[in-house]
Amino acid sequence: MSEQDDQRPRRTTANWVLAGLITAFGLLVFTAAVRAGRADSALLFVALPVVLAAALALTPGRTTHGRVFVITTICLLLAAVALHEGAVCVVLAAPLVYLASHGTTALIHALRNASRPYAIIAVPLLLLPGLEGSGIAPRVDPEQSVEVVRVVALPADQVAERLTAGPHPVPVRSTPLRMLGVPTPGHVSGDGLAVGDRWAFGYHGSAHGPGGHLLAEVESAGPERVAFRFVEDTSITARWFTWRHAELRWRAVDPGHTEITVTVDYRRGLDPSWYFGPLQQLLLGAGLGHLLDMMALR
Template identity: 85%
Template sequence: MSEQDQQRPRRTTANWVLAGLITLFGLVVFTVTVRDGRADSALLFVALPVILAAALALTPGRTTHGRVFVVTTIALLLAAVALHEGAVCVILAAPLVYAVAHGTTALIRALRDASRAYAVFAVPLLLLPGLEGSGIGPRVAPDHSVEVVRVVALPADQVAARLAAGPHPVTVRSVPLRVLGVPTPGQVSGDGLDPGDRWMFGYHGSAHGPGGHLLAEVATVAPQRVGFRFVEDSSITARWFRWRHADLRWRALDAGHTEVRVTVDYTRGLDPSWYFGPVQQVLLGAGVGHLLDMMTLR
């Protein structure tokens, strides 16, 4: 046996036991999901994460950071299994979780030979970023706004007619939304740009899974401008942010082109702000862009 083979980490009984428990957990959740009529969700959100988690459980870490990576990844994969379609939350949070896990590991290793006085100051500094929104620390600037502009190759009166006809489901063109599997409305109803007119955006789901709907109502009307308020939000996205107000404007650029602008005010539901603020800004921008596509593309 070579020296390299002797130094290579070996699978232990604990590795096999952990892999077995993960597989058993996956089989139970997979069976329940299929019985609920969600076979597609079972394959994507249960089978795949469980297989990856079991494989990682059989992969001994060579270093401290390697072992931390394996344990953290298994925990994230199992969380994705439990959340099903809400696994996008795990994907969005994964970089932050890895950073905290490996940062904590590095700090602990650095403090082994450090004085106790240094540790007294270092540990609280590590915990401070995680206090935001916990009830102990205040939330930092949770209210945000996102604006998206489209130029439509149509005269202003035809664009106004399309907007008044209400949104219609269209194929998602945004790469971030498609890659991350962010929920988008699958059913849309309602039309009109007069005060009191309502638009309903429905999200696919079942009695055992995420779904719900978002109900928007025309609140204010001005020339080439409409303001919306949000009456009800039972959608899956309500766990991530709260819609506050939306403003729709359009203006003619020339005889054959019209600029359409949507501004949405929302309240971020996830903390810390320094991480989830930019992430949600990007995703909400893509989501509002999809809304504009639903209103202007036919």
């Protein structure tokens, strides 16, 4: 056996105990999910994260950052297990969690090796960006708006007809929505562009899991425009933002093409703004694109 092999980190009793505890936790949650009628997603949202977490628990870290990565990843995977379908929240927050954990580790190393002890005064300054929305620091610009513009190869009168027919479920084309598993409406009802007409967007779920619906009502209508207000929102996405107002506008570019603009005002529910602000802009923009797809306006 080489000297390099002797220096390799070895699995300890603590590694095996941690892996056992993770497995036991996973079995309990998996059993509860199956009994609650969620066997269809238990393998994906419970079994897979538990297997990965247990494997990481048996992987000793070679360096401090390696150990921090392992511990952070195990915590994220177990959080995903606990949240089940809400695991997308963990996926969205993971980069921020890794940044904070590894940044803190690097800072501790730097302060430990610093020749000037008073460098520790930099710690509060580095923590400030993460205090937003905690109650200690105020929220920054939670009221946001996203706009999507699309030109379709249809005359304006046909666009109006398709908008009047309302949306219908279609496969998700957006890569960000598919990769992150962002919830999209599984069943849609409603049509019309007259004041008082309602569109309902339902999200799949069960009596024991996320689901709910979003109900939008035509608030005002005019030539080549319609505005919506949101009457009720019990959907899973209500955890992340609150819909405020939406508007659809369209205009003829030429006899065979029409420009469609969708604008939505919302209140961001996640902080800090410098991270979740742009992220939600991206995902909501993709969601509005999916809305146009649902109305056969591609």
